[in-house]
Amino acid sequence: MEQDCMKIIEEIIDGIRCPKDFKCYKTGFENLCEAKDFGLSDFLKCLEKSPQECKFSLPYGDWYLCECPLRIYIAKKLKK
Numbered sequence: 001m002e003q004d005c006m007k008i009i010e011e012i013i014d015g016i017r018c019p020k021d022f023k024c025y026k027t028g029f030e031n032l033c034e035a036k037d038f039g040l041s042d043f044l045k046c047l048e049k050s051p052q053e054c055k056f057s058l059p060y061g062d063w064y065l066c067e068c069p070l071r072i073y074i075a076k077k078l079k080k
Contacts, residue, residue, distance in 0.1 A: 005077060005078070008073065008077075009025065009070065009073065012069050012070045012073055013025060013070060015069070016068070016069060016070065018068075018070070019054075019055055022070070024070065024071065024074065025070065029074055029078065029080055032071070032074065032080060033046070033048055033054070033066070033071060034046070034047035034048050035047055035048075035066045035071055035075060036075075037075045037076055040065075041076075042067065042072065043058070043065040043066060043067055043072070044065065044066040044071060044072055044075050045063055045064075045065065045066070046063070046064040046065060046066040048064075051064035051066075052064070054066075054068075056068035056071070
């Protein structure tokens, strides 16, 4: 992973509190919640079975949106 990406990721981590203790980061982004980029810059579509249990989920009609800055960066920059 590029040094610039790692710096941005570390800045994002420093700015948020994660109830999952950054499990996605600590596993090298192999253990990610299910989410899909659908074109909005600040959100992903949450595809988890129980999205209401996540502090970063936001109900939106029949969907839930993910507003976790780290997950959004991973999806948009690293395409995961």
